[in-house]
Amino acid sequence: MEITVNGEKRNLAVPLTALGLLEALGINPRSVVVERNLRIVPRGDMEKEPIEDGDSVEIIRLVGGG
Numbered sequence: 001m002e003i004t005v006n007g008e009k010r011n012l013a014v015p016l017t018a019l020g021l022l023e024a025l026g027i028n029p030r031s032v033v034v035e036r037n038l039r040i041v042p043r044g045d046m047e048k049e050p051i052e053d054g055d056s057v058e059i060i061r062l063v064g065g066g
Contacts, residue, residue, distance in 0.1 A: 001053040018049040021057065033060045 001012045005021075012021075018041045022029045034041040034049075035058040041049045051057065 003051060003054070004056045006058055012051070016051045017047055018051060018057075019046040021051050022046070022059070025059075027059060031062055033062065034058070035060065 001015065003010055003012060005025075016024060018034045018036060019029055022032065022034070029043075029046060034046060036049060036051065037056055
């Protein structure tokens, strides 16, 4: 299965959810927003949001400051 993550093509051996993808990439889900095919994935839905072949995923890091 091939997806695009932040503009980079990646091959996944097994289907994942949005949360599973973050875990596989070693990213803390509390520090990012996930956009799948131009739609923000609500934080409460990450565990069940499927990542499918051909999907485009953007992972946006939240940065605080002032």
